[in-house]
Amino acid sequence: MSIEREVQQQPGVAPDQPITQGGPTLPQERRLVTEIPGPKSREMFARKRSAVPPGIGTTLPVFVTHAGGGVLVDADGNSLIDFGSGIAVTTVGNAAPRVVERVRKQVADFTHTCFMVxxxxxxxxxxxxxxxxxxxxxxxxxFLVNSGAEAVENAVKVARHATGRQAVVVFDHGYHGRTLLTMTLTAKNMPYKHGFGPYAPEVYRMPMAYPFRWPTGPENCAEEAAAQAIDAIDKQIGARNVAAIVIEPIQGEGGFIEPARGFLPALLAYAKANGIVFIADEVQTGFARTGRMFACEDEGVVPDVICTAKGIAGGLPLAAVTGRAELLDAVHVGGLGGTYGGNPLACEAALAVLDTIEADGLVERARQIGSVMLPRLHALAERFDIIGDVRGRGAMIAIELVVPGSKEPDAAITGEIVRRCHAEGLVVLTAGTYGNVLRFLPPLSIPDTLLEEGLSILEKAIASV
Structure with a gap:
């Protein structure tokens, strides 16, 4: 059944006002002309089912034809508010002008030579x-590779080679990728690990400083979690056997968990004292997303190696490993690399992304987005006791949903809220070890009017359940 919905006039933004970022000129408005998904998207989804294995899941089965600013336009002509950014990839906006310009020029010059040739x-x-x-x-x-998982895997290779050690320490609720090693590093079984073992050896998991769920309360979280992790490393592995500690400064798939302040500096100090390589996985947090260029800067943490991807190239596949010269220089010639790593189109896109972040003040823009979203989400938490926690920084924000009067995760109500948001034209994503976290990753090019409208849709969805 097809439905029609009127889109309310947004204060200060005419419905047909073009955006300054994005490929085609797209009005920055939510506009629903069919049900979600519409008939054309449903037809294409049927084609997907017959051509693509079901292991490739779909959050919202609308097929996108255009995107830019804060909207996604689907095959049926619906314009949806984007609170996902392709999972933190299109941070500077979809088809951002500088990215488009540099990629177009490069594709006419050459598309590939292989940097190693x-x-x-x-x-x-x-x-x-x-x-x-x-x-x-x-x-x-x-050096450059293709994906976040590849960056993390190469960072571990570098650490093992440079230290001559094998053990790798990771943390509860962490996510690092889907390759054999990074799947092993990842904490969550379903859907990332189930049935795919055996896993890589010499990986050890430690408690995470998760303030909302720390047994003795958030005020004790950093000190106790760090003490527990360090004690376990000393007793179970031996510091002299540890090549690397790998951690996300804010955990992504685990539920946008901000470690209690002091936890990361304590781990870094322990690593330095014991010759352990400290690897920051900034795949989801990097490139202005959290209101700093990199999330680890919030506590002055300087990692030995930092892994980046997602927001690095405006939607083109690229990732990077950056680290201390003495560590990366220790690897023999030919020990690092790959055929497509640092593809010239992706490199031009990355340079355009960095220019855009600087020229458009997007680090500050991320902070502004946080200043719009967090007060409204905290106000919702005061009204609705299904919201157990509000957390995040900049434009990387989440709410954790629970059974009222407890901290018991409520994945079912989370899924229902997501469905109602999608039906109203708001793209939101879930996360969390327990499947009970709504995460918000709006592009930094989104206008405040769409940001506010999206939050109103979310509020309506929460109230309705």
Missing amino acids: TPYESYVEVCERLNALTPGDHEKRS
């Missing part, structure tokens, strides 16, 4: 800029 300048420039931008004033090296 005949190099090109854009790869080197991306590495130079990462070396300068990432935390710390020590000498650094960077």
